[in-house]
Amino acid sequence: MGLDVLFKIAGVGILISVFHIALKQAGKEDMAQICAIAGFAMVLLWVVQILGRLFNTMQDVFKLF
Amino acid sequence: MWLKLAGSVCVVAAGASIGFKLAMRLCERPRQIGQVISCLAALKSYINYVTMPLPEALKKCTGGMRGPVADFFHRTAQILEERGWVTPGEAIEEVLASSSGELALGRHEHEILCVLGANLGLVNREEQYKYIGMVEGQLRMIEQEAARLRDQNMKMYRYLGICGSLIIVILLI
Numbered sequence: 001m002g003l004d005v006l007f008k009i010a011g012v013g014i015l016i017s018v019f020h021i022a023l024k025q026a027g028k029e030d031m032a033q034i035c036a037i038a039g040f041a042m043v044l045l046w047v048v049q050i051l052g053r054l055f056n057t058m059q060d061v062f063k064l065f
Numbered sequence: 066m067w068l069k070l071a072g073s074v075c076v077v078a079a080g081a082s083i084g085f086k087l088a089m090r091l092c093e094r095p096r097q098i099g100q101v102i103s104c105l106a107a108l109k110s111y112i113n114y115v116t117m118p119l120p121e122a123l124k125k126c127t128g129g130m131r132g133p134v135a136d137f138f139h140r141t142a143q144i145l146e147e148r149g150w151v152t153p154g155e156a157i158e159e160v161l162a163s164s165s166g167e168l169a170l171g172r173h174e175h176e177i178l179c180v181l182g183a184n185l186g187l188v189n190r191e192e193q194y195k196y197i198g199m200v201e202g203q204l205r206m207i208e209q210e211a212a213r214l215r216d217q218n219m220k221m222y223r224y225l226g227i228c229g230s231l232i233i234v235i236l237l238i
Contacts, residue, residue, distance in 0.1 A: 011235045015228045022224035026217050042236075 005050060009043050016040075073234045080233065084226015088219045093169040095211040100134040101174070102204050105181075105197050113194040119153060119186050120145040133167040140164070141182075157182030173207055 016039030023032035058064070104126045111122035123142035127135040137160055144156040151159075161168070161175055170178075181200050185193065 008235055008238075012232060015232050015235070018224060018228050022221045022228075026221035028221075 005046055009046065012039055012043055069238060073238070076234050076237070077227070077230045080230020081223075081227045084222050084224070084229075087226070088222040090169045091215050091219055091222065094171065095208050095215055097132075097134050097169050098174060098204055098208040098211055100130060100132070101170075101178075102201055102208065104128075104130070104134065104138055105201050105204070109194055109197040109201075112197070113190050116190065133164065133169075137161075137164060137168060152182075153185040154179065154182035157185075171207075171211075174204065177203055177207075 016036060019035045019039070020032045023029075023035060107126035107128055108122055111117045111126060112119075115122075117125070120142040123138050123145070127138050140160045140163075141153070141156045144151055144159060145153060158179055161178060165175075177200055181197070184196050188196070
């Protein structure tokens with residue numbers, strides 16, 4: 001896995017914030033909101049996958065269930 | 066690695082070019098509306114004071130102007146000269162349909178020009194003069210609105226083009 005995902009999340013965060021500012025300055029507050037939510041959902045998908053892997057590893061390590 | 070880098074550069078270049086193209090079109094719109102207004106002012110004078118035939122007036126009203134707007138008036142004049150049975154309205158509609166890619170005019174301007182064409186050459190000089198004046202006024206209002214939209218959205222399209230392509234690159238890598 002490495003640090004790739006962290007850098008990806010940081011990159012997406014920076015770009016989404018630029019999106020948000022550009023759309024807000026253009027008077028499209030609703031689109032800016034939707035864009036921020038879409039970015040959040042995208043990052044959440046990655047994080048959920050990583051968390052799932054973490055829980056599987058914990059199950060294997062501690063022999064749970 | 067190099068293949069990924071080359072692909073990423075291509076995606077960013079494509080996204081940025083789309084964004085810049087949209088921004089350019091937005092920037093071009095008020096300029097073209099201004100050109101149409103100045104052509105109509107000249108056309109008004111040619112119709113009312115010089116009583117010039119319509120195809121000739123349409124050719125001369127561009128007054129050395131170049132670009133898609135001048136081409137629009139020239140092509141309309143050409144159609145009217147070549148095919149005598151075509152009405153000015155039909156000629157304008159035909160040229161607008163064929164040059165919609167070059168002209169950065171919106172739906173409102175298209176409608177106004179079509180209505181102008183429908184009334185051109187059908188009524189007497191004074192009525193045409195009044196009608197073109199009214200169309201000029203409408204186009205001035207649209208020009209102001211287009212300039213406001215340009216100031217508001219030009220930067221946004223550029224940012225969205227570049228940042229959108231960067232997000233696609235991040236997602237694909």
